[in-house]
Amino acid sequence: MSNSPDYPALVLRRGEERRLRAGHLWVFSNEVDVARTPLTGFQPGDPVTILEAGGKPVGTGYVNPSTLIAARLVDRAGHALDRSLVVHRLKVALSLRERLFAEPYYRLVFGESDGLPGLTVERFGDVVVAQATTAGMDRLRDEVTEAIVKVLAPSALLWKNDSGARAIEGLADSVEVVHGTLDGPAIAREGGVDFLCDLREGQKTGWFYDQRGNRDRLAPYARGAKVLDVFSYLGGWGLRAAAFGASAVECVDASARAVAGINANIDRNGMRDRVQAHAADAFEFLKAARAERRKWDVVILDPPAFVKRKKDFKEGSLAYRRLNELGMQVLERDGILITCSCSHHMPREALIDGLQAGARHLDRQVQLLEPLSQAADHPVHPAIPETDYLKGVIARVIPA
Numbered sequence: 001m002s003n004s005p006d007y008p009a010l011v012l013r014r015g016e017e018r019r020l021r022a023g024h025l026w027v028f029s030n031e032v033d034v035a036r037t038p039l040t041g042f043q044p045g046d047p048v049t050i051l052e053a054g055g056k057p058v059g060t061g062y063v064n065p066s067t068l069i070a071a072r073l074v075d076r077a078g079h080a081l082d083r084s085l086v087v088h089r090l091k092v093a094l095s096l097r098e099r100l101f102a103e104p105y106y107r108l109v110f111g112e113s114d115g116l117p118g119l120t121v122e123r124f125g126d127v128v129v130a131q132a133t134t135a136g137m138d139r140l141r142d143e144v145t146e147a148i149v150k151v152l153a154p155s156a157l158l159w160k161n162d163s164g165a166r167a168i169e170g171l172a173d174s175v176e177v178v179h180g181t182l183d184g185p186a187i188a189r190e191g192g193v194d195f196l197c198d199l200r201e202g203q204k205t206g207w208f209y210d211q212r213g214n215r216d217r218l219a220p221y222a223r224g225a226k227v228l229d230v231f232s233y234l235g236g237w238g239l240r241a242a243a244f245g246a247s248a249v250e251c252v253d254a255s256a257r258a259v260a261g262i263n264a265n266i267d268r269n270g271m272r273d274r275v276q277a278h279a280a281d282a283f284e285f286l287k288a289a290r291a292e293r294r295k296w297d298v299v300i301l302d303p304p305a306f307v308k309r310k311k312d313f314k315e316g317s318l319a320y321r322r323l324n325e326l327g328m329q330v331l332e333r334d335g336i337l338i339t340c341s342c343s344h345h346m347p348r349e350a351l352i353d354g355l356q357a358g359a360r361h362l363d364r365q366v367q368l369l370e371p372l373s374q375a376a377d378h379p380v381h382p383a384i385p386e387t388d389y390l391k392g393v394i395a396r397v398i399p400a
């Protein structure tokens with residue numbers, strides 16, 4: 001790592017260093033002293049040294065003149081944004097995951113929380129997937145590639161640069177294997193179950209490792225139970241439930257590709273006798289099941305984010321409430337509802353309030369058994385609330 005690199009300065013307005021000193025990593029465009037360092041003088045992704053108004057350095061980072069977040073702080077010690085910095089960060093991230101997990105199936109880098117703003121890295125055995133969502137991180141693509149190859153020696157490294165966030169940063173999409181070869185699907189292994197994941201075509205970075213710790217908690221509820229896994233994607237919750245001894249499992253997802261994936265995973269794990277997959281809209285499926293008076297012992301609701309932006313809160317929180325009511329209506333008299341939200345803008349309390357309102361509306365009683373949150377390979381950055389996004393609860397629903 002080289003100290004004091006020769007980066008152009010980005011000068012903050014007086015007092016605007018305070019949030020950064022308190023731990024945050026983002027500089028908003030209105031916090032930059034544009035008279036002294038005009039943002040128009042930078043290209044998206046340019047490395048900078050961030051300075052207080054008085055000239056004291058805050059650290060090195062990168063800039064994007066065309067986004068609301070004008071800069072992200074990467075290193076408070078002022079090191080250059082180079083391969084050796086990335087290698088260092090990867091090693092720090094790796095030592096946590098190696099303590100958490102016996103095998104290399106996890107998220108290795110969770111952006112800001114792991115000191116690499118704009119970068120996600122996940123491991124699927126000896127296959128690695130990386131995603132850059134900011135111009136500054138995209139600029140470092142070759143350095144990140146070299147660092148990953150050096151630290152992990154993967155058989156393949158895929159850059160899955162197709163997140164919607166890239167367009168906002170002015171970046172084009174590209175999905176590309178830059179090291180080794182990747183033939184066919186990769187595997188995410190959880191609790192002894194193998195999930196085949198099509199990394200090139202799959203959703204997000206291919207698998208939802210954030211729910212792994214929550215799926216681990218299915219054991220006491222799944223044993224001998226009839227389980228419905230709604231918004232199943234590749235069958236994560238449902239197949240884990242089957243492995244824990246569920247007697248019958250149904251998985252529902254609207255995506256035909258996802259359902260083909262669930263079926264491949266059912267076969268791969270020899271669960272054809274116990275697990276079924278349906279391609280259907282979740283709300284339609286639940287309404288039809290309600291009309292047919294079908295019931296399950298455990299219902300899992302793990303939908304995509306319904307509140308993507310703050311202004312969607314009202315509509316989105318209503319969708320969670322409607323979904324939870326439908327879920328309760330297909331539960332046995334003494335049932336377990338597992339409900340989740342991955343919307344940062346949906347506070348835990350709002351999810352619980354909706355659940356309780358729905359239960360009262362149906363004249364049921366809800367007992368909150370276990371709070372759920374993202375797994376420890378998605379650490380929360382205490383100064384950046386956006387990094388704390390996944391919430392849920394395991395609840396028991398009984399007659400009032």
Ligand code: SAH
Binds near residue numbers: 283
């Ligand atoms: N439960 C999954 C992750 C779910 S991601 C896991 O543990 O891995 C959300 C999933 O919901 C996606 O697979 C998407 O295809 C599906 N989906 C989105 N809208 C849907 C709808 N209206 N009905 C059913 N599935 C839907």
